[in-house]
Amino acid sequence: MMRQMRNNTKWIMLVTAFAFVGLMVFQWGMDITGRSGLSIGEIGSVNGTPVMYDSFNQTYRSIFDQTQASQEDPVTSQQIADIEDAAWDEVVNQVLIRQELTRRGIVVTNEELLNAARFSPPPEFQVNPAFQTDGVFDIQKYQTFLASPTVDDLMLLQLEAYYRDVIPRSKLLRQVSADLYVTDAALWDEYRDRNERISVRYLALNPAQRVDDATISVTPEEIRDYYEDHEDEFALPAQVTVRAVILDKTPTPEDTLAMADIAAELRQEILDGSEFDDMLLRPGVGVGSGELGWFTRERWPVEFSDAAFSTPPGELTAPIRTSFGYHLIEVQDQAEDSVQARHILVPFARSEESELDLLTMADSLEALGESRPLSDAALALNLAVETTYLSSDFAFVAGAGQVGEGSDWAFEEALVGDVSPVYETRQAFYMLELVEIREEGAISLADATTSIEQSVRGEKKVQEAKGEGDEIVAQLRAGETLDGIAEAKGLEVQTAGPYARMDFVPGIGRLNAAVGAGFGLNIGEVSAAVEADNNIFIIELAEYFGADSTAFDVDRLVLRDQLLGAAQQTRLQDWLQGLREVARIIDRRDEVLNVDPADAQQQLPLVF
Secondary structure: OHHHHHHHHHHHHHHHOOOOOOOOOOOOOEOOOOOEOOOOOEEEEEOOEEEEHHHHHHHHHHHHHHHHHOOOOOOOHHHHHHHHHHHHHHHHHHHHHHHHHHHHOOOOOHHHHHHHHHHOOOHHHHOOHHHEEOOEEOHHHHHHHHOOOOOOHHHHHHHHHHHHHHHHHHHHHHHHOOOOOOOHHHHHHHHHHHHOEEEEEEEEEOHHHHOOHHHOOOOHHHHHHHHHHOHHHHEEOOEEEEEEEEEEOOOOHHHHHHHHHHHHHHHHHHHOOOOHHHHOOOOOOOOOOEEEEEEOHHHOOHHHHHHHHHOOOOOEOOOEEEOOEEEEEEEEEEOOOOEEEEEEEEEOOOOHHHHHHHHHHHHHHHHHHOOOOHHHHHHHOOOOOEEEEEEOOEOEEOOOEEOHHHHHHHHHHOOOOOEOOOEEOOOEEEEEEEEEEEOOEEOOHHHHHHHHHHHHHHHHHHHHHHHHHHHHHHHHHOOOOHHHHHHHHOOOOEEEEEEOOOOEEOOOEEOOHHHHHHHHOOOOOEOOOEEEOOEEEEEEEEEEEOOOHHHHHHHHHHHHHHHHHHHHHHHHHHHHHHHHHHOOEEEOHHHHHOOOHHHHHHHOOOOO
């Protein structure tokens, strides 16, 4: 038990001390980014403080590993570019924080270290089962462990390093957010907004339906005034026209059949006596396979639930196809409205042969694209070429998704006629050819006239409906009923609720004036005509369910911590952004990290 505890804790300490895995160097001397595994020193600076490659790479590796752990597919080249930017931003932030700690003279005392080690263990310790009793962290178990002979000097040094990093940052956060405080009144307002509920009856006067186009006129002067008052709406970002070849990663029909065969084979092995749990380790079995516990019909797709609820306990279903893949479901127990089961998922995926074919095709496309136009390369491989457009603020290609790398290439590197390398997204491999570049500008008044006319007409319709709504409200306050007016005007009295201020309300919307209007009424009272989401609403309060002040007293401290924590994080981000705006930040990643490996060996010393 103690050996297991020690092993687990040593792993935890390595994590908390930020002792990241070193460079993953393959036989040919490159890491997973395709870069040289050499130490290449300084890659930038912050206010004169060097940003070292090793620090950047450690942060990069951490984010990369987290990203890979969160998905089954390999990290794509597009994600790698995003991870590099995130790692750079994080390293810059850390340098700025260290500089600020020095400027403010924030240090940690030995007494603070001791108290923190005894009473404030790192989060990884608190969730370690070895230090829990009945699922709750047990401080005595933790303190007993710290005092035991199994804790060596290295582990203590790692723990000390953790606190020497965390405590000063905590002090800095307290200084940055020292003026933040959540009053009891603000707490009650937040609690009430979350828990106060109402039910309403309402009329909706849809302007598009109730106001005839023929009754609305739009003059040329109104169109010009709208154009001049809404310049931002008609700005055009820089745009490029590109030809694209898309190699879709979606499994082929043959792959789907292969997955069905795998599921059938696994089922037969179980029927022949193999252990269900052993099948979970087989190639092709997806994440999420195993115990499902008790579940109701609504939790799973219809096909899955129908099979589970119609299979007697102890039996194994035939392969069931859902949008996730093929499932083998073993029903363990049943109740009237729920089932206990476990399952094996064989997700839709490319077979090894299919994956190899796709990669070979991508390599062949890239090789051909180095020496000929994209259309010729595509023709040689019998691939389709599509023409599409990318703007500087929207880089999306149907079939490939967000194509940030391709967009950067087209706007920053390529000349008309150039063919890109093959890039990769989660959905596809793709290659581009730059056809045309158009600088940023604006839509002309002539081209914008039709859309402006529609917008102005829509605004006028809303005002017409608002006028009708005001008349209805006057009638209601004069004593007429909502139902009577609705019948006379061909409207329908609709109902909604109970709902809270922050809920989405079907028919009304979310976080708009119409949702909030009912909370200012007494039961039976009607609101003014309220404009929300290009519609006009008249709200009548039907029921009111107040927030429970007794429950508020119980939840007050937790709610205060939540709100204060959120405010502190916002303040910290704003504060960091302020530091970045005035800092002298030099980013040399493009210059240093993209150096040719041959040049790197000549120019940079090997570091072992």
